[in-house]
Amino acid sequence: MPILIISARGHEDSKVKALDEGADDYLTKPFGAAELMARIRVALRNAAPARDVTLGVVHLGDDVRIDLASRTVVVRGEEVHLTPIEFKLLTTLVRHAGTVMTHRHLLAEVWGPGHSQQAQYLRVYMTQLRHKIEREPARPSYLVTETGVGYRLRVRP
Secondary structure (H helix, E strand, O other): OOOEEEEOOOOHHHHHHHHHOOOOEEEEOOOOHHHHHHHHHHHHHHHOOOOEHHHOEEEEOOOEEEEOOOOEEEEOOEEEOOOHHHHHHHHHHHHOOOOOEEHHHHHHHHOOHHHOOOHHHHHHHHHHHHHHHOOOOOOOOOEEEEOOOEEEEOOOO
């Protein structure tokens, strides 16, 4: 079940704390009914089983196929080489697809707890991953930045 936080608190710390504690989205007052309904639709769409991680194969639209068991990534019919860190970052995002992953959480999970303050690592590797996976790395469809918070893997059916 997706969790959408609606709050008058617009400070980044409040948003990060709520997202770290499991919220899928955070909406700050004031907002319109249309925006609320759109965010609910997105949350429900992202909560739907769009991938079959049990079989170890995840599809991002028609472009990208990630085989977790064989550790291969195929983009538009071509196998793409990922470094171990890139693959770990991608699989972390896959396990939490549709959910905002904070910078700190990604850093701790991929590089270890001692690196949770080194956001430059994450920016560099996300840029490299986007260049390998996205059609337009400057306008990503799958590896989406949540400004001031982290990243989200958008899975399209």
